[in-house]
Amino acid sequence: MAPAHASNIAMTIVIALLAAPVLAEDIGARLAEAEDLRQKAAEAGYEWLETAALLEQAREEAEKGSLDNAIALIEKARLQAEAALTQAEREAEAWRSRVVR
């Protein structure tokens, strides 16, 4: 059995890794992914109103070094873009059910 202080050290390392500051490269990758989804929603004609503005705000926050704020904004934009794409996919057929007959 490992001594108690060893498991405490391991737990400390795990906590430290989880709390590690987000790297700038990670922000860039997240931004690119969300922007790609936004563009796909726009191409489908279903982009939501705020998505582009959220990504722009995220870029500004990242430039200021407010990485946590940037990530929260990117996540919001990504979820919006995904929902818009789901909407586009659903409406490809769903609109027919609403035609006045």
Add this chain to the structure above:
Amino acid sequence: MAAFLAALSLPCTAFAGPEEDRLAFVSFFQSRFPDILFDEFANGIYAIDADSRAQWLEIEEFPPYEFAIEHGQSLWQKPFSNGSAYADCFKQPLAEVRAAYPAFDAGRAEVVTLEVAINDCRVANDETPFAYDASELIDLTAYLGYTARGKKIDVQIPADEPGALAAYEYGKRFYYSKRGQLNFACADCHVTSVGMRVRADRLSASLGHPTHFPVYRSKLGGMISLQQRFFGCVRDVRARPFELQSTEYRNLEFFLAYMSNGLTINGPGARK
């Protein structure tokens, strides 16, 4: 065989022709408002909301769109730098110009609206085209709407012109598709919920929407085009609006105008 059976099972209304669509559209609103005559739908919300109608009738005693008509008339009559004028671009008599649009132009394979036709005229005469939200352009359409009062909306979809039918179907699909963060279709407000309240206002019927634009909007203190109203509705359901005179809005206007065939042009109008 499976595909054939699948096709048979699809809702037939989605594939109905434009005239079947229009008759069903008109029938829906007449059933929903049995006391309102067909021609009354040209008055938009004022056909179905008595309180708003009373206010509107008072507003019409001194119409806020009169300045737009006068300005539009002066612009229409002012020759271009080359000596030609707007009237030289349009083959119809003045009173029939408005009713000729929107129309499908087979040569260009797209819907041409009155605003686009005016700008085409300007470009053909070496003038700079107007921005599609320019007051000059909207006032020109106000004047043309005024001169066309009493004419009927008569959008044509020739049977031998598949491009026109495709544009109509595109507009129809746009109209019935939910979009934006609020997940609303045009039809959700102006068909399904027509006459119901959204805060202090009642939702108008889509039947008749195209007859009275451009309109003077009291809340904005100025004139707006039908497509500016599309822009506002799309933004209001929290979708990113399309550009004015985009393919999306031109085709939507084409579909909506066809739905209002037979109604009387009564623009420009006044709205809250």
